[in-house]
Amino acid sequence: MSRERKWLVGICILVVLATLAACGPTPTPQVIKEKETVVVPVKETVTVKETVVVPQEKTTVTIAYNQYFNMTFGPADPPIVAIKKAVESKYPNIKVELLVTSTEAKTWHDMYTTWFMAKDPTVDILGVGGYWTAEFAEAGWLEPLNDGVAPDVDPKITAKLIPAYLEAHTYKGKLMGLGPWWGGIGGLYYRKDLLEKYGFKPPQTYDDVVTIAKTIMAKEPGMTGWTWSGKKDVALVNRWFEYLYGFGGKYFDDAGKCAMNSPQALAALEYMVNLIKDGISPAEVATWKEEDSMVRFVSGQAIFHTGRQDMLFWLDNPEKSKVVGKWGFIPNPAQPGGRRSGTYEGWAFAISKFSDSKDAALKVLEVMFDFPVQKELNLSQGPVQAHMDVYTDPDVIKNNPNMPLIEEIAKTALAPLSSPQYPEIADILAEEIHAAITGLKAPKAALTDACARIDLATGH
Amino acid sequence: MKIRLREPTIAFLFLLPAFIGVIVFYYYQIVQTGIYSLHNLQHTADWQTQPFVWFKNYATVFRSTYFWQSLRFTVYFTFMATVLELAVGLGMAMATFWVSRWLGGILRAIIIMPWVIPPIINAMIWRWLFHADVGLFGYILVSLGLVDKPPLFLTEPMLAVHSVIFADVWKNSSIMAIFLLGGLAAIPADIYDAAKVDGARSWFRFRKVTLPMLLPTILVALLFRGIDALRTFDLIYGLTGGGPGTVTETLSSFAYKYYFTYGKFGLGSAYAIVVFAIIVGLAAVYLSRIRRNMRFKE
């Protein structure tokens, strides 16, 4: 009996080992990170001037950002190329890698959450949405850049960055990231030619928009009144914030409770719902992302369009637009008592708490927010950037003649709702607002539910 | 030295790898999820250092109206999907037996096709077919003159719910039919022949002979599909993302959202445990069914 048991235990162990070993030899592609030693062979380096080639310790810094880092829309290299070049000339022993994330903010955010939960050291610098800062900072996932503990950013760099933007990326007094490398502010595009034809001035209030749209739509068959992005997504939430503040509402009351069920907020949501009911905005807005929503305006089929400022830079390009010279761009309207508001979405860069090469990451980050790279970013992607000298640079002004229009819009910039619970709040708002504009819920019920859920999420 | 292993010992050794794996990847995970669900975990899974909150997370779950809404949808989805899949699957399986041998072979090959499509890819396919402007379905309805413009299949609440169900029925009727084909094949041919000799008409034959013989298979297949439908995640994630509003959110997609979007591991785990509890109920029926039909060597 005892001998048998011994055998049993032995075979047990063997089976476990065999199972494990069997799983071993399968090929496992891995993202290789850590320091790699690169020995530059003399024969191949025809252009290298040094006669003595010393083996160099190269540190790899991985930047996580979406596909836009691989693209350029103007007379400059794609951002990742510009950054690689700048870093290479200043720090030859740092190698920059791009890890491409999703372009959809939600998937992108969830990807980061899994990385952080895994305490993953691969990614050193992360592109973060302004509205993620509070959440990631509260969770302790980002490295503060001004807390007196290395890595801290060189004050000479931050001195040249626009303070208001830095403020947006500060949480509880600590600077969590530098930004924006690119940013968006919402505003109202309108058909200048049509408004002039029917004797209208650019709208000041939301009621004006309705009056103008109704008049022109009656006389110009086939025209859509007003397009915006109403897909159940962050873009809808951004639009909602603009209406909310435009009607005099606000995010939270003084006690920190959700204030989006106020009479002003209700008026704002009813206005949005009525836009669709009255046919000024087509029912399809509820399916449109930003890129879908601009199509009708760009092809000359819509009178108004709400969107970010980035269309400015190609609306006068006849290859891409059918409304060359026929449009105007103004801050979003507001009802009396409301605030003309454009939601600001800035994309910043932060250093991961779990990064294994924070010092090198900081050096790369500083290069990214120094003037040469910032200018390249402006030329390849359009504004807005954090560096203040970019806006007065002659090349930039020559490339973007519509730049002054942005100043008006920037004055109305509305800081995004800042809360560690942002993802949940954004989801709740997207769901409830979407339920209202698709007719699933009455506006009042949607807002009541939204606030109840938000207070539950934030613990009020 | 010659070793003599008794049969129970051999059986134990043979079962061991499967047991270890199932314990590690299922049972241990449930215990772990249970532990998570009793802690307040925000943006971390290190439960040892986080506050223990008893059943507070469960209270939050049951208080949330959205839990009840998603529960309602999940149950409605499961019920509609399995019933329709049974109807369509049974129809397809019967047809395969009814048509000539040659056509039957073709039918079997056709029926098996939707089954091989991964759920997330099924979601992609239907996203394109239900496209608001150029989707095939809207286009067909418009060309038939039934509607003026393509309906918003994935945006209008009632339509969205049933579009999701339709997409699921399309894919999973296939596996239902395959199961029932197995059941039909097992009905001895002489019973049919006897019924035919008696002059029974086809409907009567179906009701009095086929259906009773097939009933156990139908029941097991229904339970199998029901358990699967209760756990639906991929289809929702890829097709509607839970929209419009939260109309098509299932319990599984809720749990996933709490984990990886909100970073609330405690609350997400409470959701997951609730899903598990619901499924265990159905699973118990399923397993007792299977157990009754055991014919293994005793």
Next chain:
Amino acid sequence: MSAKLSHRYRTQYTYLMQTVVTILIAVFCLTPMFYILSTSLKPRGAEYMIPLELWPSKPTLQAYRAVLGIVEEAELASESKGSMVLPADQARIVKSLSFVTPLRNSLIVSSAVAAFSLLISSLSAYAIARLRFRYKIQSLIFLQLGAMIPIAVTIAPTFMLMRSLGLLRTLLAMIIPNIFYNVPMSTWLIACYFAELPFDLEDAAKVDGYKPIQIFWKVIIPLAAPGLFSAGVFAFLGSWGEFMLASAVSMGIPAVQTVPAAMLNFSVQFRYEWTWISAAIILSVALVAFMTLVFQRWVIRGLTAGAVKY
């Protein structure tokens, strides 16, 4: 005479009805895939043309070339008039998202899963179906109950487990859990098949001097090939389509994504390129569809003895 005639009409009528039914079922099952195939063969941008073409007038394999990353910059340039993204950038992005890698990864993962889960579950199935021991039914239920657990329940701890094993961002993190996700179902299918074989096989083999492991390996396994086969197909398909775990443990890294995770990523990156997305769908379904089609007779035969037999 008249009876014979009516019989002939009847036969023809039945034959007609049978054909109609077959066609109806075919339309139901195949229309979606047919339309995806047709979309994948359209030139870029043509998928948005109204009226819709059910079959492209000028079919092209361009979308497949793009999906496989072998498209030339010039080709993209001629097609992308009006697109905001420069052809050079596009070409680079298309190459970086080539679908070859996920297809290869999925093949590795699914084959490994199918092989190992077959190995493990044929052992356990043999024990359950053909060996004498107590707690037989309890063992089976223990395995089956595991399979009822939704992945949503196990995903978070599994993710943390894979992290502590250092397996995140490797294919092993998908292979190992998937093996065991499929073991309960495979055990059940195979056990049912084993139970069909006559029980005196073992006694005969023992008389011939076979050891237990030899009986299992040389006698039972060959006889149960169809059952094993259909269980293998189940495991292969199950892991081919598994999405939640794959997308969590691959952490967005294209080099280790399997088809479902890459598919989602791909469809986000090229949201409007439905010819490409369709081509990717066709590529990811074609292989498994072909495999299942070739072996469908065995799959159904294996199932006949399997889980749902009363």
